Amino acid sequence: MAGAATASVDSDSSSPIVTARDVTKVYKRGSEPGLIGRIVGRSEPPAVHAVDSVSLEIAPGEIVGLAGSSGSGKSTLLHLLSGLEQPTAGTVSFRETDLAALSARERTRHRLENIGIVFQRFHLLDSLSARANVALPLVELGVPKRERRKRATELLERIGLGDRITHRPGELSGGEQQRVAIARALITDPALVIADEPTGELDTATGQKILEEFKQVAENRTIVLASHDQETLEICDRVIRLRDGAITTRQTQEVNR
Template sequence: MTTELSPHHHLHGQSFFDHLRRSLENLCAAHTAPPNAESTATTTPPDASPSAPLSQDPVIECTDVVRAYTRGGGRGLFSRNTQATTVTAVDSVSATIDRGELVGIAGPSGSGKSTLLHLLAALETPDSGQITITGTDTASLSERGRTRLRREHVGIVFQRFHLLPSLTATQNVALPLIEHGVGKRDRRARAQTLLEAVGLGDRLTHRPATLSGGEQQRVAVARALAGDPDVVIADEPTGELDSAASETVLDILADVATEHAVVVASHDPAAIERMDRVIRLRDGTRDTDGHA
């Protein structure tokens, strides 16, 4: 059972991916199609709901994962030697994230949400247990290998946006595509298509300082999607936004989850209510897991 979405789930009367798919098909046709070639792009069948979950397709599999940190154990400038203590931030957590679902991670401060999110994004590796992203064990990779894995399969949305202030919205979204080897013209076209899909077609040349918090976060979501990742991981994506801007960002993430896996860590009850499924943590372990 999926939590019912708000009436604003589809932006401007159409889903994010309806708009994006048509725009990208037109873009690809303009750049690559022979003059009389028939389009071979795959489209959604007329009787298929664009927001219906896809068949089970694991993107991330997490098995008995443990991650611990050592605190103390040194001598401060004005203190005696302190005894090192080990804090287990994530303790024997297992989870599967499928393509086509919007999964929340919830729990009080200190419950292990941020650590689990970093593990799922391959920003860290577990001390024991296993995490695979599209079948690849993250712990088996070097730091360079994990960077490549993130670039090819993971999009990350941060609470504080992390946009480059000197670049326009289009340039911020296009920036990750340089690492993908995409040419300048195609980078700009894809970035503009993504920004139009998140409702920012009239903000293409604006720099972050001239955008509202909600608009900046939409730019950040578009940037996370630039490389067409298998999973989008969002850390408190509505934490800096008012309720109206939060709803818009959640609408977009819900639409993104029709074709990608999306993981959202949040303290916001309104955000958690929008999830298809919620992984609740307490003291580093799974507390409950179910529908929002």
């Protein structure tokens, strides 16, 4: 199988931050037949291999792109790497800790402390201001209010939204909302940032600008981003291409970082 081989990490010799070994994720289309369903001979729902025996290692500081067409398994693989979903088979480890060994509560805490997620559709809380959105993870960490506001304001200023901190998402453009989402993902200073189609909802020019800013504020953090857009993937150190849930090619890029 194409994806079964472990991806080499040429750019960094230190131990990987995230490792996936023979990771498979299978979804069932429809519900399982119940007792009566089995008696009357209802068949098992068809299974879909969203991710199929994928193995990869991501080194600290790397920017890795996941490329592929829609339905190729990019987003599912991101969810598995972030611990949002559990693999059907295989293991996902973060700094050598198997995420499957953690309880749901511990995985949630793990995301809070180690992972920042940027969604394609921003997923900001409409009822909170930009600053409150960014500061929300710090509330969970028990950071005092003054410190929360200070850190969120600084980050928003760095990303060019200093004059928009009190605006709600509905009052911001798509590009501004994505900047807020990026700031929110970075506020806890995570070791790994995961971005799912971060420019998918933006026009080309805005998308490029956001990517540059993202790379700048990420400051050598490990980033895994999924995109089907070639221009977006250009900021990556290497790109892993997926098709039908399996890795087809790996490509290390010349990147000016």
